Amino acid sequence: xxxxxxxxxxxxxxxxxxxxxxxxxxxxxxxxxxxxxxxxxxxxxxxxxxxxxxxxxxxxxxxxxxxxxxxxxxxxxxxxxxxxxxxxxxxxxxxxxxxxxxxxxxxxxxxxxxxxxxxxxxxxxxxxxxxxxxxxxxxxxxxxxxxxxxxxxxxxxxxxxxxxxxxxxxxxxxxxxxxxxxxxxxxxxxxxxxxxxxxxxxxxxxxxxxxxxxxxxxxxxxxxxxxxxxxxxxxxxxxxxxxxxxxxxxxxxxxxxxxxxxxxxxxxxxxxxxxxxxxxxxxxxxxxxxxxxxxxxxxxxxxxxxxxxxxxxxxxxxxxxxxxxxxxxxxxxxxxxxxxxxxxxxxxxxxxxxxxxxxxxxxxxxxxxxxxxxxxxxxxx
Amino acid sequence: xxxxxxxxxxxxxxxxxxxxxxxxxxxxxxxxxxxxxxxxxxxxxxxxxxxxxxxxxxxxxxxxxxxxxxxxxxxxxxxxxxxxxxxxxxxxxxxxxxxxxxxxx
Numbered sequence: 001x002x003x004x005x006x007x008x009x010x011x012x013x014x015x016x017x018x019x020x021x022x023x024x025x026x027x028x029x030x031x032x033x034x035x036x037x038x039x040x041x042x043x044x045x046x047x048x049x050x051x052x053x054x055x056x057x058x059x060x061x062x063x064x065x066x067x068x069x070x071x072x073x074x075x076x077x078x079x080x081x082x083x084x085x086x087x088x089x090x091x092x093x094x095x096x097x098x099x100x101x102x103x104x105x106x107x108x109x110x111x112x113x114x115x116x117x118x119x120x121x122x123x124x125x126x127x128x129x130x131x132x133x134x135x136x137x138x139x140x141x142x143x144x145x146x147x148x149x150x151x152x153x154x155x156x157x158x159x160x161x162x163x164x165x166x167x168x169x170x171x172x173x174x175x176x177x178x179x180x181x182x183x184x185x186x187x188x189x190x191x192x193x194x195x196x197x198x199x200x201x202x203x204x205x206x207x208x209x210x211x212x213x214x215x216x217x218x219x220x221x222x223x224x225x226x227x228x229x230x231x232x233x234x235x236x237x238x239x240x241x242x243x244x245x246x247x248x249x250x251x252x253x254x255x256x257x258x259x260x261x262x263x264x265x266x267x268x269x270x271x272x273x274x275x276x277x278x279x280x281x282x283x284x285x286x287x288x289x290x291x292x293x294x295x296x297x298x299x300x301x302x303x304x305x306x307x308x309x310x311x312x313x314x315x316x317x318x319x320x321x322x323x324x325x326x327x328x329x330x331x332x333x334x335x336x337x338x339x340x341x342x343x344x345x346x347x348x349x350x351x352x353x354x355x356x357x358x359x360x361x362x363x364x365x366x367x368x369x370x371x372x373x374x375x376x377x378x379x380x381x
Numbered sequence: 382x383x384x385x386x387x388x389x390x391x392x393x394x395x396x397x398x399x400x401x402x403x404x405x406x407x408x409x410x411x412x413x414x415x416x417x418x419x420x421x422x423x424x425x426x427x428x429x430x431x432x433x434x435x436x437x438x439x440x441x442x443x444x445x446x447x448x449x450x451x452x453x454x455x456x457x458x459x460x461x462x463x464x465x466x467x468x469x470x471x472x473x474x475x476x477x478x479x480x481x482x483x484x485x486x
Contacts, residue, residue, distance in 0.1 A: 013419035014466060191485070220402040221395075221480050223443040267483045 031092040031104050033062055049176050050132035051111055063111035064104050067118050067130035068141055068166070068173060071099040072149065072159050080121075080129070088114045098141040098183075100134045136176035139169045139324070143194045144186035147205075153262055154188035155205030155279040161313050162186050165203065168317040169324060179331040179340070182324065183288070190261055195289075200337040201320060202284040202299045207260035209278040210253050211271035215241045219249040222268035227251055230263040232365075280307045281316055285323060286338030297338050302350070304360035319355070326353045347380055387413040397471075399481040403438065406478030414476050419466040427464055427476075430454055434477040444470075444479050 009015060027035065037056035044054040052064040070077075081101060085093040088110065094102045103118075105111050118130035134140035142165060145151065147158030165184060172178060185199035189206075196202035218224070228236050228251065235257035241250050251271075253264075260278075265271045283306065287299030302323075306316045323337075330352055331340035341349040350357050363369035382401055385392050390409045393401040398417060400406055411423055411431065420427065433454050437445045447469055451457055456464070465472030470482040 217401075222483070223438075223480055225441065225443045226483070266485070269483065 029092065029094075031062075031089065033060055033106055034104065036060065037062075046136045046176070047108070047111070048115075049138065049174055050135055051115060052135060053108070060106070061108075062104055062106060063108060064102050065111055065114050065118065065132060066096065066100050066102050066134045067132045068128070068134060069095070069099050069101045069130075070159070070163070071141070071144065077129075084114075084118070084130070088117070096134075096141075098134070098143055100141050101130065131170070131173065133174040137178045137180050138174075138176045139172035139178070139182045139184060141173075142166060142184045142186055143199070145188045145193045147188040151188060153191065153266055153274075155207050155262070155274060156188050156203075156281050156308050157310060158186055158188045160311055161203055161281065161316065164311075164313045164317050165320055168321050172324070178324075178328050180334050180336045182327070182337060184320070191266070196284060196287075197298055198287040198289045198296065199299055200285060200288065201323060202287065203316065203320075204282045204284060205279065206282045206305065207262055207273050207275065207279050208305065209260060209273060209275045210235075210255045210258040211262070211265055211273040213251060213253060214270040214272075215243060215248050215250040218251065218268065218270035222270050224249065224251060224268075227264045227268040227271065230267040231258075232261060232263065233257045233259060236264055276308075280305050281313070282306070283316070283319060283323075286336075286341050288336050288338055293334065294336075294339055294342075299338070300346075301361055302353075302355055304358060323353045323355075345380055385413070395481065397475075397481060399475050400478045403478050403480070406435075410478060411476050418472045418476065420464075420472075424464075426456070426460075430456065430461065430464060430469075430473050431477045434473055434479060438477070438479050444474055444482070 030038070037058060037060050040057040042055045042057055044052055047053050047063070050066050052066070054062045054064070056062070081093065082091070085091050085103060089103050089105055092104060094104075096102060103114055105114060115132045118132050119128065121129035123129055142162045144158040144162045145154075147154050147156065147160065149157075149159055165186075166173065169184070172182070182201060183195070183199045184201045184203070185195040186203040187194050187196040187205065190204060192204070196204050224238050228238060230236070235254045236251050237254075239250060239252040241248055251268075260273060262273055265273055282301055283303035284299035284301050287297050288294075289296045303319055306313075306319065309315060327337050327340055330344070331337070335343070344352070363372040382393060382395050385394055388409050390407060392405055392410060392413070395401060398414070400410065415421075415423060430450070433450065434444060437449070445453070447458060450461065450469055458469075461469050461473065465476070467475075470486070474482060
């Protein structure tokens, strides 16, 4: 397409430049009924899966219909979301912290009509456009990352694994029959962008091979001390190598100390490590961020490696379903997945979920690893 | 990668316009880059920042942290942005011929 100027003048880049204006004030976008009752809500209830009702002091009621979103979406899709908001909600809508979409109306009849309308919308492939759900003790949207769509350090894909997983647990998105909410999160490398370290179930992309060092260009495109300092296990040291009679400043990787975190590649483009067969996902469980009853907790690794199996990751989704089913059947009401595992003991957790326990799951990272071992005779056979 | 020609000199650059090799730097590079970085004329202040970045890189193998750059040159971050509108990384380091900043930027 031919170039169309926005009015920006590249000859005078600082002229008419507007900066530091920040985001728009959220109050500009509040539906009138929310604005009117701001800070005056009395109680709420979940009317049915995907539908909430908030009661205000004034007696006003707001019905919220929550529907799933793929997070990665086109402008066409956003325009369709706007059309729905125009049709049912006077042009107002919001997105949740888990990237669901919420439409707000002022009566139950309107909410039910909206819910039916949303559930009827399909893509040409047959997928729901706006599946209603994500409330209460179910599985809501999966917080995820960029994957092969946009990032340069991933060990797996984000959108693909998430679609495969949500398809597997879709019934739990539209129902509220679990002991407590189950948060599933996904990160495509162990930078862990998002919430994998604090989710009930977490999918994490991992590598299994050390970086390949491009000695010839390393010193030109990398700041060597940064690559050395990026390594959590001290596996990288600066060195010189000779190739074809020429001496290059570069780094050496002690492979037996490398655990394939990929931090050095983040700092130094000459140390790529992604690998088709080596890369895959690890599963973690038992994290949470709320303070309800028990303290917030990190999730723990329970499956060290599942190979990448695009486009549907069947092994991974099968194991996730296995964990979810065992939890749904065995946990007590209000018990988050981590609370359940802690109560029954992790040896029972592995037994009930049918997971194999391997040496990879035993913490060996520095002094704190010791505290994760069992210093008691209390255990079950 | 691409090669650019300027005033009879040629430079190997990547897609972001950073020099592929610090050794490929020469004063012509600064003249070539200043336009794309929104700088009309190279002043002594610009020169001071560029020279410090190069000295620091030669000595330490890394670009200095922003606070070190400020402390040594005496320019506050705001002044550095006035000199280099794209900032110390994309603007000054690029002009000085340092490697492209990495990490989650």
